[in-house]
Amino acid sequence: MLRSKRARKTVFAIFWYIVLGITAVAVMLPYIWMLSTSLKGSDEVFAYPPNWIPRTWRFQNYVEAWNAAPFGRYFLNSAVVALAVTIGQLITCSLAAFAFARMEFKGKDVMFALFLSTTMISTQVTLVPSYLVLKTLRWLDTYQALIVPFLANAFGVFMMRQYFMTLPRELEDAAKLDGCGRLRFLWQVLLPLSKPIVASQALFAFMGNWNSYLWPLIVTTSEHMRTLQIGLRYFVSQEGGTQWGIFMAATVFVSVPIVLFYLFVQKSFVEGIATTGLKGA
Amino acid sequence: MKRNLLLIGLVLGLALLSACGREQSEPTPTAGAEPTEEQVITLEFWYALSGKTGEAVEALVEQFNASHPNIHVNATYQGSYGEIMGKVWNAIYAEQTLPQVAHLGGAPLLGKTGAIVPITDFTEGANGIDRSQIYDALWEYNSAGGQIWSMPFNNSVPVLYYNRDLFAAAGLDPDRPPTTWDEVIEYGQALTQDTDGNGEVDQWGFNTHRDTHWYISAMFLENGAQIVNEEQTEVLYNSPEAVEMLQLWGDMVNKYQIMPPAQHKEAKGDFLAGKLGMLLRSCAGIPSAAEEVTFDLGVAPIPAIAGRDPVEPVGGGSLVIFRSDDQAILDAAWEFVKFMTSPDGSLHLSTHSGYVPIYKDALEWPDLQVYLEEHPLQRVPIEALQYSYAIPVFPALGTSDGALRQAVEKVELGAATPQEALNEAKAVVDKNIAEQQ
Incomplete structure (x- = not known):
């Protein structure tokens, strides 16, 4: 009985590992292809049938990519x-989410609905008005232009609010009895308990900004205010051919920080899940 | 040719301008343009060429700066034609600082904003040039409303890329590429093969790059059809001549089966991988294709209707000079534009990219002759310039290009007859024209 149960467990685990393995390979393929292409010469990029391992390794691509623009x-x-x-975003979103999740005030629901409705407006719609605002502030071509418009994020507020609402009220009552103020409660109790959602929000914010292209392109004009994604665009040719090997080499070093950031956040992600709950609070 | 993107940008910009119905005051290009103590004039120059062609532009700018101590050009890459045009429109609309010179596609459409100076103000001036040395079609390509607004700079025409190895394997003479559409079909049938015998074609005879509107427009023109009427109030490509050519296009897919339906995005990759015999594409890609292929590459002019001349519609970008109250800045800007588009500038660009020289006598330049001896494929588009033609620039051109691409796709997929598809395209574009007036 015990044996067969364990056997069944093993079979099940093997099955899951196979499924996970296939999924992992599918997810990794584009990255492996990027890595492979980044080491190929132009004559190999379009070779058919495709070769995953370059015939001649061209590390020179990385040097050329790095030197092509002030990376x-x-x-x-x-x-x-x-x-x-x-x-x-973590500061503004957690404060707003806290207010929406834990405080009572007039017009709270209407305000929350208004917040949410802004997620339905696409960036293209607000592009020109935002540009005009920045122009009036004389902020074009500055760090402020790249940072300030993104300091608040309705989706982040929504996500954090939903999470805060799942945490038991008793925590707040207990904290209040001990003389803990709202801000301190948020900082010392609520946020540490919300690590997974803080980690996800941080990841979204970081990735979204790291990858953004159109906005930095529109609001910056000088070389020294440009961001990485605009640098990448430099490799994509207008009517002629794109130098894929060099382009992919640049893409590799541009995407490395995101992978690192993910690994860093992933840890608190898991940790957060493990410590969520009333235990020890 | 990514004119579609640019025109989307343009249409958006136009829509914004008209939707807001506000007075367009002339923008003020000033910052960075004031002469310093040493009387050095600094010019901001925005350009849209990247990669190796971008490097060629930068090299030209450096040459200019080195040879002109009293002018300094600050060149910055600003994205594709569409993106740079978006930036220019934004700046015009917000009365924000514009550069003094920009490299744009669809440049003449800026004419009616009042933001740019007609280039003829400079070419006809004391420090002018002899315009007759440059191809007429290129001047027309830079015209709108009867005025020449911009200076031709990097131009390309569609050419037929072909795989000489596949030609030889199919028993075709690689030195005799097809010159007519009938031959394209004949050659295409020999090249279209099911190499592994599984009942599916895995080597196609013919395809075009993704900007199908460019190639179908060329075919329309070859058959005597017109794109737009004189007054530019309606497009004319639902005429029998145009329908006949779209029918031919559809037949290449459905009747002769030498072209896969709706696979233009993959065509370039297929060709470079040796799975496609002939590809219609901009000549700008010749140098990079020559590096990327592992087979013997051939290039031929665009095919024609038997017994008639081919038509090579020109594409590419131009240089514009923005308005300024300071004549010294305008003079410096023209000095720069003149340098970039001079025979030397044109020689440099065309020997460092796939773009063609803009001068009629280019083939007689000794330096170009030396270059072409080593790069014989690039001779083809230069010789084809004798058939160059400018598709008229009108504000609904972006919509028109998109509508044509849709019409082509509908016919390829059998969703509409050529007549229906072109009637629909015309209706969409005419509506757009009416809305813009």
């Missing part, structure tokens, strides 16, 4: 902007 500066700009937006 050092682009990295700095992207890092400053993405980190500032991520931190800013």
